Amino acid sequence: MSVTSVSEVARWFGEAEAVVVLTGAGISTESGIPDFRGPQGVWTRNPAAQHLFTFENYVADPEVRRQAWAARLASPVWTAEPNAGHRALAEFERTGRLRAVLTQNIDGLHQAAGSSAGLVVELHGTARETACLECGDRLPMAEVLPRIETGEADPACLECGGILKSATISFGQQLDADVIEAAVAATRGADLFVAIGTSLGVYPAAGLCDYAVARGTRLVVVNAEPTPYDGDAAAVLREPIGEVLPRLVAAGAR
Structure with missing residues (x-):
C-alpha cells in the first residue's frame, strides 16, 4: 500500500478508462442493512x-x-433505500467508464439507485x-x-x-458458473478495480482482487476495517463510503 490520499485516488478515477467495482455489505450498512461479520454484524x-x-x-x-x-x-x-454510495456509482455509470458493479450483496439497492441491471453482477444472487x-x-x-x-x-x-x-447463494450451495465468468470477464478488462465495503474474506469474490493485481490492474480498497488485500492495494481508504464515493465520482466525471 503506497497511497492513501483521497485526492490521488480521485485522480485515478478521472484517468481510468475501465473501472470495475466489487461491493460488499459495508456499502449497504448506511441504508440500515446490517452486515454479517462486522463488529455489529448479525x-x-x-x-x-x-x-x-x-x-x-x-x-x-x-x-x-x-x-x-x-x-x-x-x-x-x-x-431500505439506496444511500449516497449507491447513488454515486449510478452517477458514475453515466460517464461510460464504469464497466461493471460486481456485488456480494443480495439487496438490489444498486439497481434501485439507478445502476443498469445489465451492469450489476450479483455474485451471491438476489x-x-x-x-x-x-x-x-x-x-x-x-x-x-x-x-x-x-x-x-x-x-x-x-x-x-x-x-x-x-x-x-447459501453456504454449501454452488455458485452460478456463468455469473462468476461474467465477473472474471469484467475484471479482465479493468484498469482500475475498486473493492468497496467488503472484508475480502469470502471466495471466489475476494479472489477477483488476486486476478486484478496479477494482471497489473490498480487496486483500491475502500473499507472501514483491515482486509487481507490491503498490502496489495495501491490505496486503502477508511472514510465512510457514503462520503468518499461521491467525492471520487465527482472527480472522475470528466
Whole structure:
C-alpha cells in the first residue's frame, strides 16, 4: 500500500478508462442493512443465526426453513433505500467508464439507485426473487411473502411442490458458473478495480482482487476495517463510503 490520499485516488478515477467495482455489505450498512461479520454484524451478535444460511440445513430441516422465511419477512431489505454510495456509482455509470458493479450483496439497492441491471453482477444472487430447488421456477419475492403473512410458514413451489428458497447463494450451495465468468470477464478488462465495503474474506469474490493485481490492474480498497488485500492495494481508504464515493465520482466525471 503506497497511497492513501483521497485526492490521488480521485485522480485515478478521472484517468481510468475501465473501472470495475466489487461491493460488499459495508456499502449497504448506511441504508440500515446490517452486515454479517462486522463488529455489529448479525453473526457477530448472534453466531447461531449462521445455521439459517447453510444450504444443507435448509434442505433437510423444515424448522430451519420456517425460521428462514420468518427472517425474510422481517428483513430490513424491504424498507431500505439506496444511500449516497449507491447513488454515486449510478452517477458514475453515466460517464461510460464504469464497466461493471460486481456485488456480494443480495439487496438490489444498486439497481434501485439507478445502476443498469445489465451492469450489476450479483455474485451471491438476489433476495428479491425466489427459486424452487426442484424445478427451478422463479418468482418475485413480493409474490411469496404474503403467503407467509397468511400462515404458510414454509411455502412450497406452486408449480411442482418443491422447496422454495430465496434466489441467493447459501453456504454449501454452488455458485452460478456463468455469473462468476461474467465477473472474471469484467475484471479482465479493468484498469482500475475498486473493492468497496467488503472484508475480502469470502471466495471466489475476494479472489477477483488476486486476478486484478496479477494482471497489473490498480487496486483500491475502500473499507472501514483491515482486509487481507490491503498490502496489495495501491490505496486503502477508511472514510465512510457514503462520503468518499461521491467525492471520487465527482472527480472522475470528466
